[in-house]
Amino acid sequence: MRTWVPGSAMAASIEITATTVQRGDVIQIGGQPCRVADLFHLPGGAKRLRFESGELLTLHARSRLIALRMQRVGDHRRGFSPTRHRR
Template sequence: MSAWTSTGPLVSHVEITATTVQRGDVIQLRGRACRVRDLVQPRRGAKQLVFESGELLAIHARTRFAAVRTWRGR
């Protein structure tokens, strides 16, 4: 019997905030999956998320979202 090996990235469900959000996180908004392309910090504690679609979302320091994060092996 051969050992199973993963050939793709690992996916994890995480709760994100303005502090923990990362590029590449996928957030579901109104039924659409939106991948974070860039982050801008306009003022203390808040962040503006730039999605791959070009849309923007500003989140407050206390905002919480469920997201999917991809972990790539090295």
């Protein structure tokens, strides 16, 4: 796995499914952190995940896992929209 030092990033543990998994998510499998390098769509809503180590994992449509996702501070997808919470 590449060494990566977050500058202005926050780590969040999130529940992922085949629909929400993203490249860069870190999933712990057998005590080893595995970073998702690529995703392949499969029939029935499943996805095949390829990790940076070259290993593969099939995430079925109903599977749920916990992953670590790095988000930049101030990322617009995180938190509340500023227009909804102005005083």
